[in-house]
Amino acid sequence: MIQPTPAIVPQSAVRALPRWALLLLCLAYVVPGFVGRDPWKSADITAFGYMRELALGHTPWGAPLMAGLPPDTDGLLPYWLGAWAIQWTSGWLAPEMAARLPFMALLAVTLAATWYSVYHLARSPGAQPVAFAFGGEANPADYARTLADAGLLALIACLGLAQLSHETTSYVTQLTCTALLFHAAAALPVRTTGPLIAATAGLGGLVLSGAPAMAALLGAGGALLVGTTAAATPRRRWPWAAALLALTLLSAWLAWRLDLWRWRIVDSEGAKEWDSLARLLLWFSWPAWPLAIWTVWRWRRQIVSQERHRHLLLPLWFVAVSVGATLTTRPADRALMLALPAMAALAAFALPTLRRSISALIDWFTLLFFSASAIAIWVIWLAVQTGVPAKPARNIARLAPDFVASFSAVQFAAALAATLAWCALVWWRAARNRAPLWKSLVLPASGATLGWLLLMTLWLPLLDHGRSYRLQMQAVRAVMGDAPGCVATYGLGRSQIAALIYHGELDLASSQQSAGCNWLVADAAASPPYASVLPRREWTPVANIMRPTDRNDRVVVLRRTPPQR
Incomplete structure (x- = not known):
């Protein structure tokens, strides 16, 4: 018999991830990278330079200049955010740290918007698991909350997100605005006021961040899917789809008035360029992309069905537009970053259909990769501090001859606590066969957070020495x-x-x-x-x-x- 959905999920598999653990994981991911460092080359310090010039009143807000040069990006919103933060915290916070506060908040909003997007998509009729003959299937609210937790974990686990999301650039604002627009299209028409506010902020933010074409494509496609996919009656769907389309047209008009429309498509540079793009696609969104492909395969009948299931079509549209921008514009990695929230949503819907052998393979690969990475980071830190082992110490001395090692008790304590938490999590995961759906993404998300936190604590002085001017x-x-x-x-x-x-x-x-x-x-x-x-x-x-x-x-x-x- 052909099941109406490939998701067969009992109630025992939808136990919620403890809120304190999820919030602590997000905090450990968001804060490191923003604190305790200089502005780094190249995009990070360039954006900070324009923010500081605006904050000091050295240049007009509508056309910022630095030594007579305009920015190399069209969007002014990130410069305004950083400049306002510098002005508001003047006198008690260093300007480089002040400029990062809005972007720290933007990254947190991105994580929250992704969680709520997956939650609303999982509540749609086509996403529900198979109903059992004698009951016991997953409760819809618990099922949606579990998949939302998994989607957030999949986003944090993406390897390419860590560095770029901790810069003070227009690409971070574009990421957040894309996540807000994704949330709006996922929640309409079940929710109205909040999603419309999110759509307004997302579309306007994309335009003011220099991505009007992305706003037009994502907004128009999202409006079409809101109106044509099975989430509510047509009488309820189409008015809100029209509202989203009207906001998209308004954002396009705003881009025209501000003269922000630009032709940014670049020509390919041959086989070497395509090889570079292929490698970028492979590692940047790992491990979300293999799970997303698995979702497309296992849910393929629902994708092509006449009911037009939005929990699949909507993230596929956002991923397709972002990947298209990756292949045709530069910088490719920053364009691909916009696909990550939607790709994480697709990855979450792979979990109800994931085989136990694949889940075990993910766990073992993640355990070995991130444990080896953590050991390497600790060994090199020890070599820098003590000169032992000698070979890594010599390599660091050759690469950074003027670097003088320093010890920070706070950074050491944070790194040690994160490493011990990783050991405890590995023991928890290996102790028994855990039932919750999100179990397969706990280790990837925690391992990515561990690696990023160790780099931004133990290696921060060395990285600051190498990447600062x-x-x-x-x-x-x-x-x-x-x-x-x-x-x-x-x-x-x-x-x-x-x-x-x-x-x-x-x-x-x-x-x-x-x-x-x-x-x-x-x-x-x-x-x-x-x-x-x-x-x-x-x-x-x-x-x-x-x-x-x-x-x-x-x-x-x-x-x-x-x-x-």
């Missing part, structure tokens, strides 16, 4: 001495300019204002080289300064030669 730009300032006046630049990227302004505390002149400057900082790798452009008699090289961990990242400091008398 602080030492290089402070050395540039030391060469110039006190009161260097205005400083001209040649061939520098926006991230280097932001670092010179913030870490070097220099007054950088725009290209139109550089004629009267006595100092100039040039990128050693600029094309054409500075020596072929600048008059040799007018400028004298004074210093060639590299970033501590990258010999190819050098800047040349030049001083204007005094005129001959």
